[in-house]
Amino acid sequence: MTPGTTLSLAGVQHCMLHDHLFPGDGREAAAILLCATTPGPRFKLVVQDVLLVPHAECARRERDAITWPGAYLEEAIDRGESEALTIVLLHSHPGGLFAFSEIDDASDRVTIPSLFQAYGEQHGSAIMTPDGAVRARLYASDLVAAPVDLVTCAGDDIAFWWGDAAFCAAPFVGPVAFTGTMTAELDRLHAVVIGVSGTGSIQAEQAARLGFGRVTLIDFDRVEHKNLNRILNTATGDAQAARLKVDAFADAIAAYRGPGVALPCAESINSRDAVLAAAQGDVLFCCVDSLEARHIADLIAAAFLLPLFDVGVVIPVRKILNGLAIADAVGRIDYVQPGGATLGDRQVYSPESLRAEYLRRAAPAAHTQELDAGYIKGAVEEAPAVITLNMRAASACMTEFIARAYPFRLEPNRGYARTMFSLAACDEDHFREDSFARARNPVFARGAREPLLGLPALAKPNTGGTR
Template sequence: MKLHHTLVLPAKQADQLREHLFPGDGLEAAALLLCTVTGERRPKWLGREVICVPHAECTRRPDFITWPGEFVEAAMDCALARGDAVVAVHSHPGGLFAFSSADDESDRILMNAIRHGTDRAPGSAIMIASGAMRARVYEDDRATPIDLVMKAGADIETWWNDGATGSGPLSPPMAFTGDMRASLSRLSICLIGVSGTGSIVAEQLARLGVGEIILIDFDKIEERNLNRILNATRDDIGVLKVEMFADAIRRYRRDGEVISVPCSVATREAILAAREADILFSCVDSAEGRHIADRLSAYFAMPLFDVGVAIPTEPLPDGGRRIAEVYGRVDYVYPGGSSLMDRGVYDAALLEAEYLARTAPHALAGKIADGYLRGMAEEAPGVITLNMRAASACVMEFIARLFPFREFANETRARTIFMLAEGDEDAFSEGQFKNGHRFPVADGEIEPLLGLPALAKRRRVA
């Protein structure tokens, strides 16, 4: 997989840019985008803040714009204080999806000024009326195209520099085609948890042709796992799940890359590996794992797909128990939207219960007896048929976001729950969840990592 430069725009910032750059008068407009820079193997610019240059302060024409230097200076001051990069963005209301010779000449002066006023390489970008963008970064005196500009919202919109022309970007491939597979070969996806549902999600992503798959799981295969982890055999007992699955993928794929991270997701190593990906999948059964995924999605502006299954039971009068329901759940979270915590997938009580279960099991038992906690929400051991149904629904949700094929808006499917005993399926829109804005968006690896003191970089003691 060819490594590339990426500019990620959370939906809020992308929509703010579009609204300002296209006021409806057919004249060019300008803004400055402050970006957190992250990634080592795959440099990513995360759009964090938009500084709009007032239209009245500019000289605006259909194919030309100038704006006062004071706004550039203000952007540089903000960027320098945080270590951000500055991307100068302007509109092409005529629809030209390329940098003009006038843009090149303007950048020659502006990029040099920004480079000397900040600690980061500057960039420039153009936007057309549809919201599509092309961007480039000036690491030296020469412009290097940013390979991918991605808008992370209810839809995941991708604009690749390769293949774009002056008349516009490439259209998204049709879902379920070879062109879709070719498009997926350009993406990097991180998957947290490679067990019951996770192994099935990973198998589908690999066979769909995803270019790079990052697998995070600290656990080893046990005999009791063999009934639900794909590709696992008796010979794999005692082997790390990520290593077994990475080897399995390599046996049937010569292209692409598989990176195994044999760590808990609640470690710096795992977080720094996950940040390199474009998209995140959470296939865990713990509140802590989902809490980390929630924060990863926000801090690194990554669309997140979370899947879970459960088989709740209820007591019978004779003292036995019966199955109350058999259900699966898929949540899609985009940076700046409602989080898994907002939606009640986990809460502070569950996080505390899991912590006590690890560190003070007797205290946990006492708190449950006292009614202080609502208790541990135990997801049922996965039966492979239920896991397959849920994992497939999760990957199908991913396809629908990148390659729209539905006859209804993706905004209406922030969550889906299927109930096999009842024979029903419920869908919940983004607007049905209260957005608590719990986590900062596009802050990157600002310390402490993910805002969690336990993940802070340790200082060396002399």
């Protein structure tokens, strides 16, 4: 069963919180999370702001108890009220208890009502253990608490901390890569595949076969005869009927996983409905050939604190006496963690290239400009035989997710923010997260605040782009 409530943290936030909550003195410490929301059906909280409570401001700091200073509760209310942010009071459990104690319950009975007196319909509390695991609960205005089903953290590693007894009884022993324990956890998670064509169909097939409980498929395009050689789970009948790619693929998944796993979204990713569908997921796989679509995926990942895996392939050519020859066959896999270097920071796209792509699409004035739009750069090929290259790249992309969520590498994952491989040179290169300059991200942890993703074109109808 996929979770109904989720609290999402970025890795950079989690590191800051862990350093503050465990100063080394063996006593509890406190912080306050200010969280934006995501539209349903799944209720997701996105940590937008973090307020660290100075250790000296807490009148009482012991191994198993802490007193919340009223001034910082008031500051949290002042920061969150204008946007109706949900306030979550977080403190550490230096002894490692991954549960709420009776002392925690008594503390909440004192502090939580003061939050509701100020504003809001839902606020909460959370605890963190020395290994970084987080457990949270939410209170309604009647002060009845309910556990948050899942707390996620997308950093160099991707962590999932569950709030139910089946998964939280032993938080220090997580699922192991490539085993049934991994499959059992994936069954509770939601993957989103943006683009269900060459690499995307392979990515979606892997997600479904690995056992993701939900797989949202986002693509507006229809099956054609020319792409049957590289889109999995499509047939001649699909091309003849010009079926939507997402519908054809969803039916194929239903045949071996049953109904309700595949969720087709026959929209462009730059539509409001598609963005909101993607925001429901736990992990994004971007498998598109458009810079604009990659830009939107970048924004979604940042706004909703989702891990993003972007895959691309290209076959450059060179001129020879009698025509063209293949110069290389190249694949790229980027892992983008919220708060880290975006695809834009990594020059996968730029304002100039986005503008050029738009002009090429809106007014294709020259044949030479159109040559850059396909797999094989510099040659027109209607049905490129690229499924082997796509398989290689898509497999590396999904394996990168597994390595982050269920670490098995001999080296830290931070060294693998980008992987580039060359089939011609039989070479593979890796790039560290720190090797990319990072600009300020204005949509970081924005959640669903209007206009969506900060783009007027995605504003809720009749809002005029305001909240």
